[in-house]
Amino acid sequence: MFPMISEVAEFDAARRLLVLELEREAARGKPFGGRLFVGTMLEVPSLVFQLPALLERVDFVSIGTNDLLQFLFASDRGNPRISERYDFLSPLVLTFLHGIRCQCDEAGVPVAVCGDMAGRPLEAMALAGIGFRNLSVLPSAVGPVKTMIRSLDLEPLVGYLDTLYGLPERSVREKLRSFATDHGVMI
Numbered sequence: 001m002f003p004m005i006s007e008v009a010e011f012d013a014a015r016r017l018l019v020l021e022l023e024r025e026a027a028r029g030k031p032f033g034g035r036l037f038v039g040t041m042l043e044v045p046s047l048v049f050q051l052p053a054l055l056e057r058v059d060f061v062s063i064g065t066n067d068l069l070q071f072l073f074a075s076d077r078g079n080p081r082i083s084e085r086y087d088f089l090s091p092l093v094l095t096f097l098h099g100i101r102c103q104c105d106e107a108g109v110p111v112a113v114c115g116d117m118a119g120r121p122l123e124a125m126a127l128a129g130i131g132f133r134n135l136s137v138l139p140s141a142v143g144p145v146k147t148m149i150r151s152l153d154l155e156p157l158v159g160y161l162d163t164l165y166g167l168p169e170r171s172v173r174e175k176l177r178s179f180a181t182d183h184g185v186m187i
Helices: 008-027 051-055 065-072 091-107 121-130 139-150 154-164 173-182
Strands: 039-042 060-064 111-114
Touching (some): 008 051, 051 091, 060 065, 060 091, 065 091, 091 111, 121 154
Parallel strands (some): 039 060, 060 111
């Protein structure tokens, strides 16, 4: 998995280097004995605009929410003066991620989500409702996210999220929290 790819040409160059190294190892008598799955982190917003071309080249994609959203909002999440500039649960973010997930599904390319968003139960609930089925979380987040997933009925959530995409609000966090409470989702 290649990190911080900003355009398809960078992915192609990185893949060529990988192939070159595999050929060198094979020439040394150490061939790779299996199928190598090659993918990329989706962390740079510019790559989203080339997603159709990228999806023709990759075996999988992993959305790195921390960097992707920080760059999308031109905000330093590590700076307390501006770190609250955006919310993971803004309609813009949910719509953006939904579009990425739909393109990956249409291309038949597995997509995962990692970063802080995947490891928080309320945010993970939204990701599940968007259609993500592979979340990469810190070990300490496995229990709370698993508890939430086990208490979740996806069908009503998917329908509810359809009403939130594209809203002009800064955040739908409280709406999602109310949905969780009303539907017995353990967040």
